[in-house]
Amino acid sequence: MTPQAFRVSRASSQFGAEEAFVYLAKSLELKKKGVDVISFGIGQPDFQPPPHVLAEAKKAMDEGFNGYGPSLGMPELREKIADFVSQEYGTDVKPEEVAVTVGAKSAIFIGMITLLEPGDEVIIPDPSYPLYESVARYIGAKPVFLRLHRDNNYKITFPEIEKLVTDKTKMIVLNYPENPVGTTIDRRDIEEIVDFASKKGIVILSDEIYDHFVYEKKHFSTLQTANWRETVYYVNGFSKTFAMTGWRLGYVITNKDLVSKLSVVANNIYSCPVTFEQIAAARALDYGLDWFKEILEGYKRRRDLIYQELLSIKGVRTVKPEGAFYIFPDFTQVIKEKGLKNERELVDRLLYEKGVVTLPGTAFPKDGGINHLRFSFAVPENAIREGIKRIKEWVES
Ligand SMILES: Cc1ncc(COP(=O)(O)O)c(C=O)c1O
Known part of the structure; x- marks a missing residue:
């Protein structure tokens, strides 16, 4: 129990946790245990600064x-x-x-x-x-x-x-x-x-x-x-x-x-x-941004790949992103057919049964994300293929 002296203020208790960081911690724990984790979780580029x-x-x-x-x-x-x-x-x-x-x-x-x-x-x-x-x-x-x-x-x-x-x-x-x-x-x-x-x-x-x-x-x-x-x-x-x-x-x-x-x-x-x-x-x-052109090309290929791969999962619907490095597919049908409570259960099952990190749509931050998952595609193409293959296996199992 928190001692009386450390009761937190009304204002600070209004803060929500950024769940990308919560799942980052979970995926690091799994990695430490030797699980081969594929992370579509936190949104950060996978290249190094120039x-x-x-x-x-x-x-x-x-x-x-x-x-x-x-x-x-x-x-x-x-x-x-x-x-x-x-x-x-x-x-x-x-x-x-x-x-x-x-x-x-x-x-x-x-x-x-x-x-x-x-x-x-x-x-x-x-x-x-x-x-x-x-x-x-x-x-x-x-x-x-x-x-x-x-x-x-x-x-x-x-x-x-x-x-x-x-x-x-x-x-x-x-x-x-x-x-x-x-x-x-x-x-x-x-x-x-x-x-x-x-x-x-x-x-x-x-x-x-x-x-x-x-x-x-x-x-x-x-x-x-x-x-x-x-x-x-x-x-x-x-x-x-x-x-x-x-x-x-x-x-x-x-x-x-x-x-x-x-x-x-x-x-x-x-x-x-x-x-x-x-x-x-x-x-x-x-130095300008010439060095970035090739990176953008690579991210565009990843965008096209993850879009195609996600659409190949039965029951998944999604929009092709025009920018950023996220995609936000709708898993309503999968959640229904698998008898899951919601997208949060789906995220946990994919994480603990398949080692694939995704984020629940309702972390962003409300109802618009019900039954959706967020994927960051700032990951290499082979990881995108492998990650979606695991999800597909899970969905079809
Ligand atoms: C839309 C948006 N704004 C701001 C940020 C925060 O960026 P920074 O790392 O510079 O604080 C993020 C990080 O994911 C973001 O997605």
Whole structure:
């Protein structure tokens, strides 16, 4: 029993666990016991950061970048991010509109706690990355879920958002390409949403961390819209494109007055992002992204493969993701035919009987994931084949 003194606060008990990390721990335990585990669980790239980034990090440490830095990030990196993003999207971001953060996660956290009041409504897609709901509840804000539908390829459209807006709406969360469904949002909808939000005084928290993992079209960013400075809180980072998940380096781009307010919040939580990493990241941006082209080709092949393989399992239905590295198949028929309680039982059975890690759709974060599983396809093609073969054997047994 927890002693009386350690009863946790109402606010902190609103946090949900990010279940990808729970299953990561379970899969590590199984691996330790000698099980040959195939993991479609946690969403992290399976390549290493480019060698030039690693070399620059070691150099920056040797050069003495080991102390505290400014809370909003090293000026070198804020400048480089502004240039990089401006070039990528053909826009004109200024360094004072950039804040470097400890991963995209803290960019989301500090943005939400800076902007939201208890009682504010936050429109959040369902399914979506669980952090948005978790932080909204921590603050006492009210998540209003925008249910995404397979029939519509999980697309978010402006009219659907508009229908959910009330006079209490303070924030609309967009994440595209989306975790967990891999969908993007059409340019026209983005433009309409941003225009509408700027007129209504609503913040768009636009999490575009998968902007480079887009398989057919080029990503259209909220930063390419006319009114972004009035309404957009853009989130990105080095975790996915640069495979630097463990470095915890993210960034925000938004109105410069808001950036200066973030400084105090960031300072109270973590003082500053890691200094030598920022120097390495700043220098890494000079190398461009040519090295990434081949990686994207490989991820596209994996996307095509896992899509085909999943469809070959009897009773499974799924949408082909346009971006990110996730796929979100519907196992309703399998769950019914096998007499399982729900997708959570399916996840556990596949894990403990076949050594295959997947995540329950309801971890993202609600009803949109009932009877669905999330697969990360940031795994080699042979592991995709083997993993799906095991699932098929289990389903057909
Ligand atoms: C949609 C989305 N946003 C943010 C993050 C967090 O990224 P970071 O590792 O930079 O904190 C993730 C990680 O999986 C994600 O999927």
